[in-house]
Amino acid sequence: MASQNIDPMLPTMQNKEKKVNATRRKDGHSVTMRLQRELMNVMMSGSTEVSAFPEGDNIFKWIGTVKGPKGTVYEGLSFKLTLEFPADYPFSAPTIKFKTPCFHPNVDEQGNICLDILKEKWSAIHSVSSILVSLQSLLGEPNNDSPLNPLAADTWNNQAKFKELVHEFLKKNSKNKSS
Amino acid sequence: MAENPDNPIDEEIERSTGMTRDEAILAQQDRIQKEVEDTNPLVSERLPLVVLKEEYQADPVYSKKIEDMYASFPYIRKTRGDGNCFFRAFGFAYMEKLLTDKAELHRFKETIEKSKDTLIALGFPSFTLMDFYDTFMEVVNQIEEKPSLSELLATFCDQGMSDYLVVYLRLLTSAELQKEADFYQNFFEGNRTVKEFCSQEVEPMYKESDHIHIIALTSSLGVGVRVVYLDRGENQRANHHDFPEGMPPQIVLLYRPGHYDILYGE
Numbered sequence: 001m002a003s004q005n006i007d008p009m010l011p012t013m014q015n016k017e018k019k020v021n022a023t024r025r026k027d028g029h030s031v032t033m034r035l036q037r038e039l040m041n042v043m044m045s046g047s048t049e050v051s052a053f054p055e056g057d058n059i060f061k062w063i064g065t066v067k068g069p070k071g072t073v074y075e076g077l078s079f080k081l082t083l084e085f086p087a088d089y090p091f092s093a094p095t096i097k098f099k100t101p102c103f104h105p106n107v108d109e110q111g112n113i114c115l116d117i118l119k120e121k122w123s124a125i126h127s128v129s130s131i132l133v134s135l136q137s138l139l140g141e142p143n144n145d146s147p148l149n150p151l152a153a154d155t156w157n158n159q160a161k162f163k164e165l166v167h168e169f170l171k172k173n174s175k176n177k178s179s
Numbered sequence: 180m181a182e183n184p185d186n187p188i189d190e191e192i193e194r195s196t197g198m199t200r201d202e203a204i205l206a207q208q209d210r211i212q213k214e215v216e217d218t219n220p221l222v223s224e225r226l227p228l229v230v231l232k233e234e235y236q237a238d239p240v241y242s243k244k245i246e247d248m249y250a251s252f253p254y255i256r257k258t259r260g261d262g263n264c265f266f267r268a269f270g271f272a273y274m275e276k277l278l279t280d281k282a283e284l285h286r287f288k289e290t291i292e293k294s295k296d297t298l299i300a301l302g303f304p305s306f307t308l309m310d311f312y313d314t315f316m317e318v319v320n321q322i323e324e325k326p327s328l329s330e331l332l333a334t335f336c337d338q339g340m341s342d343y344l345v346v347y348l349r350l351l352t353s354a355e356l357q358k359e360a361d362f363y364q365n366f367f368e369g370n371r372t373v374k375e376f377c378s379q380e381v382e383p384m385y386k387e388s389d390h391i392h393i394i395a396l397t398s399s400l401g402v403g404v405r406v407v408y409l410d411r412g413e414n415q416r417a418n419h420h421d422f423p424e425g426m427p428p429q430i431v432l433l434y435r436p437g438h439y440d441i442l443y444g445e
Contacts, residue, residue, distance in 0.1 A: 030339060034310070037310070041306050090307075091342055091346075091384040091385075092384075116378075117378075120379055120383070121378045121379055121382075121383065122383055123346075123349075123378070123382035123383045123384070124307070124311070124342075124346045124384065125303055125304060125307050125308060125311075125346070125350065125382060126304075126307070127304065127306060127307050129306075130304055130307075
């Protein structure tokens with residue numbers, strides 16, 4: 001990578017050079033830089049299925065959107081999520097929650113999500129776009145063995161009934177939220 | 180300690196710090212954590228081995244074994260114990276060697292260049308992968324253009340840079356395990372697959388390394404490592420083992436239960 005921010009006319013004093021070097025490193029590998037690259041990546045992907053954007057001026061808080069996958073009980077719905085990035089991102093996972101009420105075996109009433117790549121399988125190789133794609137897959141393929149929402153897990157095999165509950169849950173909890 | 184709301188100590192804490200007791204405790208834990216970070220750099224300067232003995236003054240078993248090591252390994256370089264110590268110790272010790280070994284540097288550069296394609300072929304997302312690869316190569320190129328030990332140490336002590344290097348070494352380890360899954364599968368009991376192991380124990384930061392990590396990384400890079408074991412075992416002297424088996428070691432690491440540092444022969 002070219003070091004664009006270094007003035008070639010800078011005095012060549014050892015100390016000064018060192019300082020410039022250190023700053024450049026910090027900038028190049030800071031959390032902010034990584035998040036900006038991720039934002040670019042999400043925007044350039046041109047995906048109509050998932051999207052994400054910082055909420056206001058704070059690059060550490062984003063709002064994401066995931067469409068219900070086609071051919072599943074969630075088809076036609078769109079889910080908003082909140083993404084919060086820790087200070088040592090990407091070495092620790094972001095905290096992600098459903099903002100739109102989501103009736104799903106691996107999502108609780110507060111919108112907390114149980115997904116291995118956001119917990120013990122998190123690694124710096126994951127990114128906002130790969131997480132959102134994984135979350136979309138999770139909608140259609142829940143892990144019913146360790147549910148956060150036992151009713152949803154028990155109902156999963158009855159897809160018609162499940163779909164009813166999805167819409168009921170959305171209606172009930174959206175109403176609660178706005179009142 | 181009593182949890183009494185009228186406790187005069189609590190009142191005293193609140194008066195002097197403006198914080199409740201719990202807040203004051205948390206603040207103090209933060210300070211201790213910060214102190215650990217300040218006093219233990221990610222990678223230390225090269226120190227005489229006697230500093231290690233000072234840690235075990237009241238311990239005759241360790242003291243004796245450390246004394247016996249003085250002649251073979253007069254110096255040590257410590258790494259911070261944050262779960263990444265094997266990768267950081269290996270990375271630094273090997274790159275330090277590359278500062279003065281042009282032929283090995285050339286071989287290593289080619290190996291790393293090829294590794295990127297292997298990783299992509301294994302399905303690692305190129306968007307994030309390239310970020311780590313580029314940083315890793317930037318450091319390797321820096322060694323080639325301007326081999327400076329103080330620069331290398333500064334790079335490894337800069338948390339952002341240093342952690343990027345650790346991630347790439349973790350990815351190389353994971354790639355080797357997955358590529359040779361038929362072989363490494365034999366190390367696991369039960370139904371755990373190599374892929375599962377990689378995503379739980381290799382790729383995430385702060386996860387400690389076991390023998391299998393060391394075998395995979397050293398085989399993947401073709402870099403021999405000698406590990407000297409310092410423990411409470413019966414034997415009089417510290418044992419050692421070479422990874423991968425049969426390859427002449429280029430660097431020496433010291434293992435104490437749960438931690439790796441770097442040892443120097445001269």
